[in-house]
Amino acid sequence: MNQRASNLLDEALGLVDEGTNPWTLSGRVLLIEDCVETSATFLLHHLLKRALSTLSSNVVVFLALSQPFSHYDRVLRKLGCNLAAQKENNRLLFLDMLSSEFPDGGESGLVALYGKIEKVVSALIEENKKSITIIIDDLSLLEVAANGASNHVLDFLHYCHTLTSVFGCTLVALNHEDIYSSMEKPALILHLEYLADILMKTEPLATGLATDVHGQLTVLNKETWDGQGRSRNRIFNFHFRIKENGVEYFSPGSRA
Amino acid sequence: MATSKSRTSSFSRNLTAVPSSNTPGLKYGPNGTIFISSGIPDLDKILGGGFALGSLVMVMEDAEAPHHMLLLRNFMSQGLVHKQPLLYASPSKDPKGFLGTLPSPRPCKDDKDKSRDHDPEQEGLRIAWQYKKYFAEHQQTFDNTRDGKHEYCNDFDLRKPLERHFLSGQHIDCVSILHNSDLGALRDRCATFFTQFPRNDGSITSAGRIAIQSFCAPQCEYSNVEWDMLSFIRSLRSMIRSSNAVAVVTFPPSLLLPSVSKRWQHMADTLLSVRAIPDEDKELANLLTGYQDMVGLLNVHKVARINTQVPVILDATTFSIKLQKRRFLVLECLNQAPIDGASGNSYGTSASCSASSRTGTLEF
Numbered sequence: 228m229n230q231r232a233s234n235l236l237d238e239a240l241g242l243v244d245e246g247t248n249p250w251t252l253s254g255r256v257l258l259i260e261d262c263v264e265t266s267a268t269f270l271l272h273h274l275l276k277r278a279l280s281t282l283s284s285n286v287v288v289f290l291a292l293s294q295p296f297s298h299y300d301r302v303l304r305k306l307g308c309n310l311a312a313q314k315e316n317n318r319l320l321f322l323d324m325l326s327s328e329f330p331d332g333g334e335s336g337l338v339a340l341y342g343k344i345e346k347v348v349s350a351l352i353e354e355n356k357k358s359i360t361i362i363i364d365d366l367s368l369l370e371v372a373a374n375g376a377s378n379h380v381l382d383f384l385h386y387c388h389t390l391t392s393v394f395g396c397t398l399v400a401l402n403h404e405d406i407y408s409s410m411e412k413p414a415l416i417l418h419l420e421y422l423a424d425i426l427m428k429t430e431p432l433a434t435g436l437a438t439d440v441h442g443q444l445t446v447l448n449k450e451t452w453d454g455q456g457r458s459r460n461r462i463f464n465f466h467f468r469i470k471e472n473g474v475e476y477f478s479p480g481s482r483a
Numbered sequence: 484m485a486t487s488k489s490r491t492s493s494f495s496r497n498l499t500a501v502p503s504s505n506t507p508g509l510k511y512g513p514n515g516t517i518f519i520s521s522g523i524p525d526l527d528k529i530l531g532g533g534f535a536l537g538s539l540v541m542v543m544e545d546a547e548a549p550h551h552m553l554l555l556r557n558f559m560s561q562g563l564v565h566k567q568p569l570l571y572a573s574p575s576k577d578p579k580g581f582l583g584t585l586p587s588p589r590p591c592k593d594d595k596d597k598s599r600d601h602d603p604e605q606e607g608l609r610i611a612w613q614y615k616k617y618f619a620e621h622q623q624t625f626d627n628t629r630d631g632k633h634e635y636c637n638d639f640d641l642r643k644p645l646e647r648h649f650l651s652g653q654h655i656d657c658v659s660i661l662h663n664s665d666l667g668a669l670r671d672r673c674a675t676f677f678t679q680f681p682r683n684d685g686s687i688t689s690a691g692r693i694a695i696q697s698f699c700a701p702q703c704e705y706s707n708v709e710w711d712m713l714s715f716i717r718s719l720r721s722m723i724r725s726s727n728a729v730a731v732v733t734f735p736p737s738l739l740l741p742s743v744s745k746r747w748q749h750m751a752d753t754l755l756s757v758r759a760i761p762d763e764d765k766e767l768a769n770l771l772t773g774y775q776d777m778v779g780l781l782n783v784h785k786v787a788r789i790n791t792q793v794p795v796i797l798d799a800t801t802f803s804i805k806l807q808k809r810r811f812l813v814l815e816c817l818n819q820a821p822i823d824g825a826s827g828n829s830y831g832t833s834a835s836c837s838a839s840s841r842t843g844t845l846e847f
Binding site for chain 2: 263264265266268269272294295297298301302305325326328367368371372374375403405406407409410436437438441469470471
């Protein structure tokens with residue numbers, strides 16, 4: 228169906244397989260939203276794999292609050308990516324934050340965390356690494372680690388955002404949208420949705436569970452440049468089915 | 484259909500290929516996971532083996548019914564039968580007293596197996612034929628574990644208390660979380676508990692069980708401090724990831740803000756909820772068969788996905804909790820009662836199709 232992108236998701240994100248600029252997400256912020264019924268961690272795995280498989284100058288900084296390294300290693304191995312090897316080649320900087328805590332309001336801890344990331348990023352830029360991708364799994368746990376100081380977490384994210392504009396990094400963050408849907412003023416999620424260039428949201432099917440279709444994915448790509456250099460918003464909606472070795476994406480109603 | 488068949492067959496292939504473990508309470512599953520039994524045979528089957536070591540199981544309580552206690556009791560008894568160390572925390576002043584209410588395993592298994600497992604085969608409907616082939620395969624994998632003195636999962640007799648010898652000389656630690664204004668103490672107890680079961684890639688010596696009952700119950704002093712509780716759950720989760728243990732935490736979501744409850748639900752690896760069934764509900768009695776025997780409902784919201792990204796899609800997520808012979812906990816799929824054409828009430832979406840509800844003439 229599509230010669231340029233290998234699947235519907237890559238097409239929606241603007242990721243192409245071959246060409247002069249394989250990693251077109253530089254300087255962009257991607258926000259992934261999911262809910263209890265439909266987890267979107269498969270999107271993180273996909274982006275992690277794509278970031279590590281393109282030009283050799285891609286580096287990923289992974290803030291892992293949700294799972295230990297062994298989990299991601301096993302999952303990505305089935306997807307065809309060897310995380311342990313990438314870690315050794317210094318293409319993957321894995322920050323295991325499973326048990327890290329930021330006491331007293333989280334401010335100093337988050338500032339230190341940002342400092343660490345910024346130092347790494349500027350060092351990598353000096354080594355002429357073209358693309359750096361920062362992946363955060365996931366933001367709601369960062370709020371818990373900061374003991375509820377969502378405003379500090381938001382400040383931290385704003386600082387990370389500067390890295391995308393100054394250094395051309397890609398920022399990918401996963402958050403659980405259903406946590407905020409019942410809050411009155413969910414500042415964190417609203418700010419993020421505003422900041423994000425690409426919004427990806429997974430939801431269960433309206434008709435309930437199915438073995439063939441695991442859920443639906445909506446991708447909002449805010450700035451896509453078409454041939455004439457104009458930018459426009461594009462919305463994509465498709466269904467997906469998750470397997471061990473990859474994910475199938477297809478238009479609703481079709482299994483192509 | 485094809486996909487579910489291949490999933491079932493790969494699961495059984497993994498199981499039969501691995502030799503039965505030396506430790507009776509453990510079962511090897513796919514993706515390098517090791518299961519321990521929940522103490523309820525039906526629940527083990529539903530969850531694909533049991534509770535995975537390194538995972539956090541959360542049970543959402545219904546304030547109107549104590550069904551979560553049934554799950555907890557069986558979970559704790561199963562661990563004691565398999566000599567797996569236990570840490571139990573509850574908001575009562577004397578948690579040790581709860582141990583006296585733990586059920587005892589049923590001594591003789593054979594007649595029970597035959598009576599339940601042969602039922603589907605005797606039904607003999609043509610429609611059920613193609614499902615029987617999946618059922619038989621599924622049964623095989625679990626029958627493998629039933630040989631030998633020590634079974635992976637026991638049937639617990641809720642009317643008979645656990646014998647003393649299971650309780651003495653064991654590593655059982657009981658903690659009261661009634662007066663802890665600082666959750667740090669509980670966290671430290673858990674941390675010490677976990678040191679007994681470090682997870683390295685070598686052989687596994689023993690597994691541990693943590694049971695925390697009614698975690699945010701209002702009588703606990705710390706229940707106003709929601710972020711502290713969230714922080715505790717998060718640290719419990721991260722500690723358990725690197726150890727060979729399972730923690731079951733029950734909590735009443737009605738006592739939490741919806742956003743906080745959602746955060747807890749996201750942190751769970753396996754998420755279950757129990758609900759009460761009102762007595763004498765005529766509508767429900769018409770809707771479901773066997774309504775009178777039902778004690779409550781169990782919902783499976785999430786099943787642990789460790790080392791894999793593929794979600795578990797169950798054929799059914801709601802099960803009825805029944806007490807077989809008023810003693811043994813069983814979980815059954817809900818069966819819709821036959822629609823009574825004369826009464827004109829049909830269930831759910833088939834309303835538009837059943838013309839029996841209209842006594843008038845057809846419209847076209």
